[in-house]
Amino acid sequence: xxxxxxxxxxxxxxxxxxxxxxxxxxxxxxxxxxxxxxxxxxxxxxxxxxxxxxxxxxxxxxxxxxxxxxxxxxxxxxxxxxxxxxxxxxxxxxxxxxxxxxxxxxxxxxxxxxxxxxxxxxx
Numbered sequence: 012x013x014x015x016x017x018x019x020x021x022x023x024x025x026x027x028x029x030x031x032x033x034x035x036x037x038x039x040x041x042x043x044x045x046x047x048x049x050x051x052x053x054x055x056x057x058x059x060x061x062x063x064x065x066x067x068x069x070x071x072x073x074x075x076x077x078x079x080x081x082x083x084x085x086x087x088x089x090x091x092x093x094x095x096x097x098x099x100x101x102x103x104x105x106x107x108x109x110x111x112x113x114x115x116x117x118x119x120x121x122x123x124x125x126x127x128x129x130x131x132x133x134x
Contacts, residue, residue: 013037013123015111020128023101031096031128033111039064039092042113046121047085047096049107049130056110060085060096063117078104101132 014036023029031047039045046061062085063072073085084097094111109128112121 013042013113015113015123015125017109017111017125017128020109020130022131022133025102025132025134027101027132028097028099029101029130031098031109031111031130033094033096033125035092035094035113037092038089039087039094039113040089041115042123043115043117044121045087045094045111045113047094048110048112049105050110050127051104051107054107059083059109062087062094064089098130101130103132103134106130106132 016034017031019029019031021029042064044061044063047059048056049059050056058076059079060075060083082100087094109130111125113123114121
């Protein structure tokens with residue numbers, strides 16, 4: 012059973028930065044994609060950033076929600092089985108519960124989810 016544990020959430024003022032971390036209980040090389048999602052109160056969970064897991068490729072294939080492009084960056088550390096989300100220039104609308112997720116195939120549903128870490132951005 013794969014376990015994903017997020018950390019790094021907190022409260023910041025608008026314009027600030029946070030780095031979220033996701034620790035996997037198994038080698039992230041066994042997964043095809045990992046991503047960060049978020050859910051704000053009374054809103055559906057939405058994709059924030061995803062990264063393809065290809066241990067052979069030196070280049071990471073990533074994708075971002077339009078609302079975070081240029082501000083957020085997803086990265087991975089295969090040796091530590093970690094995935095990160097660097098969030099800069101945070102805005103109040105970034106306030107949400109952030110989840111880490113992983114899937115066994117490069118498409119389709121995500122198989123594994125963390126419990127989430129709260130990010131609150133005040134104006």
